[in-house]
Amino acid sequence: MNFEIGQSAQFSRTVTETDFIMFAGLSGDYNPIHTDQEYAENTFFGGRISHGLLTASMLSRLLGMHLPGPGSIYVSQSLTFTKPVYIGDTITAYAEVVKIDEDSRLLTLQTTCRNQSGSTVLDGNGVMKLPKKEQG
Numbered sequence: 124m125n126f127e128i129g130q131s132a133q134f135s136r137t138v139t140e141t142d143f144i145m146f147a148g149l150s151g152d153y154n155p156i157h158t159d160q161e162y163a164e165n166t167f168f169g170g171r172i173s174h175g176l177l178t179a180s181m182l183s184r185l186l187g188m189h190l191p192g193p194g195s196i197y198v199s200q201s202l203t204f205t206k207p208v209y210i211g212d213t214i215t216a217y218a219e220v221v222k223i224d225e226d227s228r229l230l231t232l233q234t235t236c237r238n239q240s241g242s243t244v245l246d247g248n249g250v251m252k253l254p255k256k257e258q259g
């Protein structure tokens with residue numbers, strides 16, 4: 124396996140209102156904290172916040188496309204949503220290899236998402252199974 128402890132990858136994107144609407148349609152989760160401005164403004168959060176799994180979907184892209192990348196499959200992912208994500212926030216998803224099990228072809232990555240202020244909004248660990256050598 125051509126991976127090493129400490130190897131990392133990241134990318135950033137800005138969350139839009141369209142993301143909220145499309146994710147609500149895709150998932151069927153129309154929770155008013157995401158979809159109803161008036162409702163959300165009257166909560167502790169002061170406005171609509173991202174679906175937690177919309178933010179987490181950035182990890183899917185990071186692990187599936189970058190590290191370990193295409194051909195790998197998700198085995199597990201822990202998620203702690205530490206701060207809300209708002210429309211217009213620029214989120215950086217980051218993954219770092221923390222464990223390599225050559226025999227079982229399992230890679231464990233520490234995964235975080237941070238906002239433009241550097242605050243962690245999501246934290247967890249992902250485990251990915253790598254394809255056999257002959258599969259790529």
Ligand SMILES: C[C@@H](O)CC(=O)SCCNC(=O)CCNC(=O)[C@H](O)C(C)(C)COP(=O)(O)OP(=O)(O)OC[C@H]1O[C@@H](n2cnc3c(N)ncnc32)[C@H](O)[C@@H]1OP(=O)(O)O
Binds near residue numbers: 167174204
């Ligand atoms: C399944 C989907 O439909 C729902 C989602 O995906 S929600 C999106 C993902 N989650 C988040 O974005 C949460 C991010 N994390 C946080 O904001 C905080 O870590 C926390 C609020 C979860 C916990 O903060 P903490 O300070 O440790 O805990 P408190 O319990 O003291 O809460 C702080 C204030 O938050 C208010 N609050 C909690 N839950 C709700 C809620 N469902 N709606 C509105 N407000 C909520 C809580 O009232 C506290 O405010 P208070 O003035 O102190 O009472």
